[in-house]
Each structure stands twice: as structure tokens, then as C-alpha cells.
Amino acid sequence: MKAIGNDVEFAAGLLRSGKLVAFATETVYGLGANAWNESAVARVFAVKNRPHFDPLIVHLGDTAMIPFLVQEWPELAQRLAECFWPGPLTLVVPKNPSIPDLVTAGLPTVGIRMPQHPLALAMLRLANLPIAAPSANPFGRLSPTCAEHVQESLGAQVDYVLDGGPCSVGLESTVLRIEGASVHLLRPGGISLEAIEQAIGVTIASSYETTADHEPSPAPGMMTHHYAPLTPLHVVDSVAAIAEVLSGDSHQRFGLLALTDSAHAQHFAAVEILSPGGDLTQAAANFFAALRRLDQAGLSRIYAARLPNEGLGRAMNDRLRRAAVG
Ligand code: TXA
Numbered sequence: 006m007k008a009i010g011n012d013v014e015f016a017a018g019l020l021r022s023g024k025l026v027a028f029a030t031e032t033v034y035g036l037g038a039n040a041w042n043e044s045a046v047a048r049v050f051a052v053k054n055r056p057h058f059d060p061l062i063v064h065l066g067d068t069a070m071i072p073f074l075v076q077e078w079p080e081l082a083q084r085l086a087e088c089f090w091p092g093p094l095t096l097v098v099p100k101n102p103s104i105p106d107l108v109t110a111g112l113p114t115v116g117i118r119m120p121q122h123p124l125a126l127a128m129l130r131l132a133n134l135p136i137a138a139p140s141a142n143p144f145g146r147l148s149p150t151c152a153e154h155v156q157e158s159l160g161a162q163v164d165y166v167l168d169g170g171p172c173s174v175g176l177e178s179t180v181l182r183i184e185g186a187s188v189h190l191l192r193p194g195g196i197s198l199e200a201i202e203q204a205i206g207v208t209i210a211s212s213y214e215t216t217a218d219h220e221p222s223p224a225p226g227m228m229t230h231h232y233a234p235l236t237p238l239h240v241v242d243s244v245a246a247i248a249e250v251l252s253g254d255s256h257q258r259f260g261l262l263a264l265t266d267s268a269h270a271q272h273f274a275a276v277e278i279l280s281p282g283g284d285l286t287q288a289a290a291n292f293f294a295a296l297r298r299l300d301q302a303g304l305s306r307i308y309a310a311r312l313p314n315e316g317l318g319r320a321m322n323d324r325l326r327r328a329a330v331g
């Protein structure tokens with residue numbers, strides 16, 4: 006069987022027959038299964054080693070599918086979908102009884118999103134099914150932003166990888182819960198809070214920073230430790246302060262992840278600069294691949310410099326906080 010390629014018809018056919026397809030989206034690669042097929046969805050959890058209390062996002066290729074997925078579709082959800090779909094926004098709304106409890110971890114709500122990547126959209130439309138898809142990585146680890154990342158970590162356990170090149174956004178979707186006319190941020194992501202607030206003229210409450218590692222929580226998948234490299238990662242406010250301490254410890258190999266170049270970079274064995282010009286959108290696109298390279302550089306520790314807490318910087322800081330060892 007073809008293990009990797011860009012054959013959308015083949016990928017859609019596999020999904021229709023209950024197989025697992027990892028596929029490119031504009032955010033990160035997803036590991037997809039027919040959301041209405043419980044044994045296929047169960048395999049997604051098994052392959053990722055994902056706990057069953059962490060709900061999956063359901064992907065759709067056509068808004069005509071919405072009534073089959075949700076129980077209620079608030080006017081605010083409709084407005085947000087019109088503004089941001091296809092795109093990196095997941096809307097959590099009351100679920101349609103046809104969606105298996107396995108998909109939503111027993112919650113009465115379902116997260117739905119229409120991705121923007123042309124291959125993902127074409128595959129979803131051909132399959133003509135709702136596709137449950139978490140990020141295509143082992144649970145708790147770094148999200149994959151190119152097909153090679155998926156092959157490295159999940160390899161033969163996936164029936165096909167639909168290779169759409171590197172992900173253009175590079176961070177998972179922003180997750181919003183919609184309750185009537187109120188909107189709550191569950192996970193910062195590929196669409197900034199500023200852009201959403203501006204589009205709908207509503208201030209958004211957020212609880213993602215306080216969500217703890219136990220149930221019940223508003224976004225059960227938002228574990229305090231997540232998105233983690235194997236190398237211990239520490240988040241710092243200033244590279245200068247840490248470089249001073251490190252310069253006395255020459256027998257250890259330390260890595261640095263920073264938005265822009267630093268005069269202190271010479272103290273580190275490996276350095277990843279996310280955007281030389283300080284552009285947060287470019288930084289997001291490089292984020293997970295840069296962390297992965299540092300993780301593979303044989304370092305004893307990775308230091309990550311906190312990003313400006315605005316726009317996509319907020320989502321990257323959230324991922325860094327969860328990746329950090331303490
Ligand atoms: O960009 C993305 O969202 C990617 C691509 C593949 O679409 N998917 C992704 O899925 O990041 P995953 O499984 O890694 O993260 C899904 C998270 C859950 O961990 C949880 O925090 C939230 O979305 N979520 C999903 N359904 C929910 C629900 N019904 N209620 C609250 N949170 C939900």
C-alpha cells in the first residue's frame with residue numbers, strides 16, 4: 006500500500022473504509038478517522054496513546070454538514086464560521102446525538118472546524134464524512150508540522166499520510182466555546198484573540214491558563230504538561246540573565262529558542278531563531294519544527310525565551326508553558 010503521497014481520492018477512500026489517514030492542515034498535521042465509526046476512532050486513541058478523557062475535534066469540508074454534527078448552532082457560531090472558516094478556528098457547541106461519546110470524551114459538546122489547506126478540504130469533501138482528527142503525534146509530544154514528523158513518530162501505524170508540505174500556520178487551531186451569545190477561549194491558537202474580538206465586537210473570556218490536570222475542566226485536553234520535547238525545557242524572560250549563568254558551565258550543552266537573534270547566543274550549543282525580523286506569524290510557522298530540531302540536538306537542556314504576549318505570541322507562550330518541566 007502507498008504509505009505517503011498527495012492522492013486525495015485514495016485518502017478519502019481509506020477514510021470511508023474505516024482506515025486512519027494523517028493529513029496536512031494549515032495548522033498541524035491531523036490523524037483522521039470517520040467520526041461516525043467508533044472502531045476507527047478507537048484506533049486513533051490507541052495509536053496516539055491518548056487518554057479517553059481528551060475529546061477530538063471533528064473536521065468538515067462543507068457547512069452543509071453542520072446540522073448533522075451539532076444540536077444547536079448559535080447565531081454567534083454562524084458569524085464566527087463566516088469570518089474564519091475555512092481556517093484555524095474550532096467552535097465548541099452542543100453535540101448532535103449521532104456523534105459518538107468516544108469522540109467528545111463523554112461531553113455534551115463537540116468541537117468542529119473546517120480546515121483551510123486545499124488537500125485537507127478536497128479530501129474532506131470527497132470523503133463526505135465528518136473526520137475526527139487530533140494532531141498526528143504521540144499524546145503529550147510536539148505537534149507535527151510536516152509529513153516527515155508524522156512518519157518519524159507514528160510511522161507504520163497510520164494507513165496513509167496525505168503530504169501537503171509544511172503547515173503554513175504551524176500552531177493548532179484556536180478553540181472557542183460558544184454558549185448562546187457568550188464566547189469563551191479554551192485554547193489560544195492559530196487565529197489571534199485580537200482578530201476574533203475585532204471581527205465580532207465581543208470581549209472574550211479565557212480560562213485556559215487556569216485549567217488544571219483533572220476532570221472536569223472546560224477544555225479537558227489542555228493538560229498543564231503537554232506539547233513537550235524529551236529534553237527538559239525551561240522558559241525564561243531574558244536571554245541575557247540566563248547566558249550569564251551559563252557561561253560558567255561549559256561542560257553542559259544548552260539550547261536556545263528565541264524570537265530574534267541575541268548577542269548572547271554564543272553561550273549556547275544550538276540556537277533556533279524563530280523570526281529574525283520579530284514577526285510572530287513567521288515565528289509560529291517555525292515553532293514546532295525548531296523545537297523538534299533542538300530536541301534532536303543532544304542537548305541537556307533547552308531554554309526558551311518567552312515571546313511577546315500578543316497575537317500568535319500568546320499561543321506560543323501557552324505551548325511553551327505546557328512544554329516546560331517546571
Ligand atoms: O489545529 C487543530 O486543531 C489540529 C488540526 C489537526 O485540526 N487538531 C488538534 O487536535 O490540535 P488535538 O486533539 O491535538 O486538540 C484538540 C483539543 C482537545 O485537547 C481539547 O482541548 C479541545 O481541542 N476540544 C475538543 N473538543 C472539545 C470539547 N467538546 N470541549 C472542550 N474542548 C474540546
Ligand code: MG
Pocket residue numbers: 139140148
Ligand atoms: Mg494535540
